[in-house]
């Protein structure tokens with residue numbers, strides 16, 4: 001006879017099977033971490049995956065061993081390893097060993113990091129990591145924020161706080177249209193945030209180096225006659241080219257225009273940790289809000305964006321959710337991370353970064369970022385040296401964009417497909433002013449000069 005009061009359903013029982021499965025899962029995780037290099041791998045079609053995977057969700061279940069085996073032998077190899085040293089497309093991900101290991105701990109701990117009441121210890125540690133980022137940017141001691149899933153949510157949350165602040169200041173007097181200004185190089189997530197918020201995006205022409213400047217900003221705002229400009233987005237490292245806007249002059253213009261100064265450093269903000277390029281970020285210390293994705297160039301696993309506000313109370317006013325069942329949280333006066341962004345429930349996604357920083361110290365981060373910059377400079381020099389490739393622009397950060405002289409778009413695509421199929425490298429074409437070119441985004445300290453040379457050799 002089963003005793004009801006002590007009955008635990010099978011899925012929540014920790015028994016000998018669970019023990020064995022735990023060993024197998026941890027063994028696989030350890031094996032994946034040790035691989036050097038990891039296989040690059042690549043996608044398969046839905047039909048191919050249907051064939052090898054079959055029906056996986058069934059009434060009785062496959063059993064953990066079979067499900068894990070299916071994942072490791074068929075599904076995982078159908079995912080490109082974003083941490084492969086020759087994955088240079090989009091923005092790769094190169095988490096430190098310590099951060100990946102701690103992601104396992106976060107997963108095992110059922111942490112709720114939306115409120116101080118529930119997650120004080122985790123939130124305390126996340127805040128220490130946020131403080132390091134704030135110090136890199138030179139934000140005041142009163143700055144603070146939250147780790148959100150990515151730059152898209154970070155940008156949207158910051159812009160929502162900016163408009164909320166502008167609205168409060170105007171005390172009910174709405175403009176014809178609210179507007180955000182930035183260059184055409186601003187990330188697609190900015191335009192997407194404008195759509196979500198139903199506000200206009202005012203495109204400002206870049207200077208001769210493609211940067212947003214205070215002068216161009218002033219001129220464009222005057223000419224457009226916008227009455228509802230509430231925020232300006234400067235990019236500290238554009239995704240396609242790694243361009244850093246002229247933050248100091250933009251900060252000055254924002255102060256004159258009475259606009260919120262948001263700096264999108266989702267990719268490039270990590271360069272703040274590198275003394276060799278820190279000078280290009282001058283003016284960032286005046287930002288009203290700032291984001292950087294540690295899952296891009298700060299060696300944290302997905303998904304992790306640090307969102308910081310100069311005055312967090314403005315964000316809290318915009319984002320705090322009110323409900324009877326939440327009163328116990330909102331009335332306590334604690335630091336509740338959920339008050340600073342879109343979203344309520346949150347994983348303690350800043351903890352892997354915190355653990356790695358605590359383990360290695362910040363100097364190790366400076367060294368790792370500088371290493372990627374060295375390899376990027378090598379890539380630029382190699383491209384200059386070889387006569388069949390041409391650099392489009394001297395890199396500001398760690399993105400190198402270049403053309404293969406004489407190639408048509410299909411040739412870039414065929415070359416890119418061939419490299420992936422050979423399990424050698426993942427480098428995709430991109431476009432610039434209508435021309436198909438290609439680019440290396442170098443954020444993985446394991447990427448070497450030899451990797452760069454061997455990829456360039458394949459274009460000869």
Ligand SMILES: *Cc1c(COP(=O)(O)O)cnc(C)c1O
Nearest residue numbers: 150151152187189239264266267
């Ligand atoms: C990647 C990126 C984003 C979007 O970040 P996600 O984490 O992908 O949502 C925003 N801005 C810039 C400059 C980026 O490089």
